[in-house]
C-alpha cells in the first residue's frame with residue numbers, strides 16, 4: 001500500500017530489464033524516494049567509483065505518496081554519484097513523469113552498466129524494453145520527447161531525457177521531463193549520457209493502492225484545505241518563487257557579479273512586476289502559471305520571448321511558450337552575471353530546458369568565467385569573440401546555447417566553476433561547495449544558509465535545509481546549527497515521501513505523516529518520519545566519507561569567509577562558519593571531524609556502516 | 616507621527632503608495648503595534664528599523680519614532 005512493492009532493474013551492459021520485489025524492510029526505514037534510492041545506491045555502488053563509469057548506478061525513485069491524491073504527488077528523484085561533486089547526488093523533479101513511473105507499477109528504477117549503443121528505456125506497465133536511440137543521439141530534449149511520443153503514438157507517454165549536454169558530459173547536465181521540469185543538480189544527466197541512455201519513456205495504467213481509502217480521502221481533503229488557505233500557497237501561485245528576488249534585494253542577500261556584491265541595480269527589470277509589464281513592442285513575458293501533477297500550489301511559470309528580441313529575432317522556433325523565470329533561474333542569469341535583459345534571461349532558460357542543463361550551475365559558472373575575463377585571465381580570442389563582461393546579455397544567450405550544444409567556449413563552461421577556476425589559476429573564484437555552485441542566497445546575509453551549503457551532502461544547495469526564518473531574524477551565526485540540522489532531517493523525509501518541498505510552507509511533518517499513515521502499512525508519525533530523515537542524512541554522509549570526502553570539504557569559498565558584505569542588512573559581515581560548524585557537528589552527534597559516531601549509527605540502525613575509531 | 620514603510624515581495628502594493636510613504640501611528644507606538652495594525656500582519660516575517668533587524672520577540676520593546684524607515688518582508692522559502 002502506497003508502495004508498488006516492485007523495483008525495475010536495468011543492466012545496460014547485458015541489455016536486460018528485470019523486476020524484483022522491493023525490500024520492504026528498507027521501505028519501512030527509508031520511506032521511499034530519496035531515502036530508499038540512497039539505500040539502494042549504497043548497496044549497488046562502491047562510493048569510490050568514477051561517476052561516469054559503467055560501475056556507477058542511476059536510481060530513479062518515487063515515494064509512497066507519488067501518484068496518489070496527495071497534493072504535489074508527481075515528484076520523483078534521481079540518486080547517483082554525481083560527476084560535478086564526486087559526492088552523492090540527489091536531484092528532485094516535478095512535472096508528471098514521477099506519477100507515470102509509479103503507474104507502471106514500480107517504486108524504483110535502477111539503471112546499471114553502459115549500453116554499447118544509444119538506447120532509450122520504454123516502460124509500458126510490465127512491458128519493458130530497450131529501444132534503439134541512434135537516431136535520437138545528438139538531438140535536443142524537446143525533439144527527443146516529441147519523437148518518442150510520435151513513435152509510440154502516445155501523447156500520454158511521459159518522457160525524461162537528456163540533451164547533447166548530457167551526452168557530452170557537461171558536468172552539470174540534467175535530466176528533463178515534461179519539456180521543462182528537471183532533475184537538475186549535480187550532473188545526473190551526464191551520468192545518464194555516460195550510460196548511452198538517451199531517455200526513459202513511461203506509460204502506466206495501474207493505480208496506487210492506499211491502506212485505508214476512506215480515511216485517506218478524509219485526511220487528504222483536510223490537508224488540502226489547510227494548504228489552500230495558507231498565505232504562502234497563494235503567494236507562490238500568484239508570483240511563483242520569483243517574488244523572492246525583491247525580498248533578497250532589500251535584505252541584501254542577492255549574490256551579484258559572482259558574489260562580489262549582494263544587491264543588484266537591475267532587479268526592477270527582471271522582477272515579478274517586470275514579467276507582467278507590456279514592453280514597447282506590446283509584448284508581455286509571463287503568460288500563465290502551471291502546476292505539476294496533482295499540485296494545488298501551481299508555482300510554475302509559462303512565458304514567451306519577445307519575437308523582436310535579438311536572441312530569437314530570426315528564429316521562430318523559439319517564439320512558442322515554455323518554462324518562464326523562477327527565482328533561481330532569474331538569479332543565475334540575472335544578478336549572478338549582472339544581466340537585466342528579461343528576454344535574454346528567458347532565452348537562457350529555454351536553452352537549459354532544450355539542451356538539458358542545470359541553470360544554477362551554468363549561471364554561476366558563467367559568472368566565474370566573467371570574473372576571470374575581467375581579470376584578463378581569459379581573453380576574447382578564447383571566448384569566440386564574445387565580450388564576456390558582466391552585464392552583457394549577448395554573452396549570456398550565446399554561451400547558454402554554446403554550452404548546451406557543447407561548442408566553442410561552451411566546452412570550457414561545461415567544466416563547472418570549480419574545474420574552470422582551477423584551470424585558469426584562481427580556484428578561489430569558484431562559488432561552490434564540494435564543486436557544486438551556490439543558489440541565489442548569499443551566506444554573509446543568510447548565515448544558516450551558509451552552514452546548510454557547507455554541510456550539504458550534494459554540495460551547495462538551498463533545498464536540503466530550511467533556515468530562512470532564523471536567518472532573517474538575525475545576521476549572525478548564533479543559533480543556526482540546530483535549525484539547520486533539524487530541517488535537513490525533516491526535508492530528507494519530505495523528499496522521500498514523494499511530494500514537493502513547497503508544501504512545507506503550510507504543512508508540518510505531522511500533516512505529512514497523517515497522509516503517509518493513511519496510505520502506507522505500519523504506523524507513521526512525525527517522529528518516525530524525522531528519524532527516517534536523520535537516518536537518510538547520515539547514510540548520505542557515510543557514502544561521501546567512503547567516497548573520500550572529509551570535514552575539509554564542509555567549507556565555503558574565501559570570498560564568503562573573508563570579504564565582508566559590501567551593503568545590505570549584513571553590511572560588513574562575513575559568514576561565521578567557524579562558529580556554526582563545530583556546533584553543527586555536535587548537534588548531529590558527529591566527531592569534531594564530522595564523522596558519525598558508532599553510538600549514533602547504532603541508534604539509527606546503521607550499524608553496518610560504522611566507521612571504526614572515527615577521529 | 617508617521618513612519619516610512621518599505622514592502623517587498625508579495626507584500627508590495629498591499630498598501631496604497633501614499634500610506635506606504637507616510638504611515639500614521641500614535642506617538643510611542645511600537646513595532647509590534649505597527650505590524651498588528653496592518654491587514655497583512657500574518658504575512659510579515661522580517662522587520663527592520665532604519666536598516667537594523669528586529670526579531671519578532673523584540674518588536675514589542677522597539678518604540679518607533681517619527682520618520683523611521685521600517686522594512687517589512689514576507690516569509691521566504693527556497694525555490
Ligand code: SF4
Nearest residue numbers: 094292295297299500
Ligand atoms: S509547488 Fe511548484 S514545483 Fe512544487 S509540485 Fe507544485 S508546481 Fe511543481
